[in-house]
Amino acid sequence: MKLGLSDEAFIRGKVPMTKQEIRILTLVKAQIEADDVIYDIGAGTGSLSIEAARLAPAGHVYAIERKKEAVALIEANGAHFGLRNLSIIEAEAREGLEALPSADVILIGGSGGHLEAILDSAARKLRRGGRLVLNCITVQTLAAALSYLHAHADLYRYEAIQVQVSRLRRVGPYDMAEAQNPIYIITCTKEA
Secondary structure, X not given: OOOOOOHHHOOOOOOOOOOHHHHHHHHHHHOOOOOOEEEEXXXXXXXXXXXXXXXXXXXXEEEEEOOHHHHHHHHHHHHHOOOOOEEEEEOOHHHHHOOOOXXXXXXXXXXXXXXXXXXXXXXXXXXXXXXXXXXXXXXXXXXXXXXXXXXXXXXXXXXXXXXXXXXXXXXXXXXXXXXXXXXXXXEEEEOO
C-alpha cells in the first residue's frame, strides 16, 4: 500500500487534519506492521487512521474521537476508502481505551487537555516493544509529554524531532514559501 495520500484525497470539514508531510513522518516513526493493532487518539478527520489502516490490512485501527463532527468525517473517510479494519469510538480517550485489545502502536494527535491521564492509560494498553507516537503542536503539550516521559524513564525510550514544512504558493509570476505550523513528533518505544 502506498504511504502519503494527498490531503485532497480526504473528505474535509472544519476539523483540523494532520497534513501529508506530517502523516508520512508519523507513520514512518510508528513502524506499522501488516497485522498491528493501532489506536489513533484524537483522530480528528481520521487521516492518520485511514493511512494506518491501509498499512495494516491484517490488523485493526481504533480511531478514538470525542467530537461529533470529527466522528462523522472519520466515518465518511473510512467509507470513502472502503476500509473494513477501522473502528470509530466516540468517547473521551481514557474511557474509549478501556475495552480495547492491547495495542502495538498508539498515535496521539489530540488530548483535550488530559495528556497525562491518556499516557497512563496508553502505558497499560501498549505491548512491550510497542510504539507510541505523539504529535505536539503547542509547546505546552510538548513540555507535558517530555515531563511525563522523564518521570517514567523506566517505561519508555524516546526521541523527539521538530518539523517545519513550507509549501510553495504561486503569487503572480513568483513562487513564495508558505509556512505550515511547526510540529514536534515524539516517538517512544515501551521497554517495561
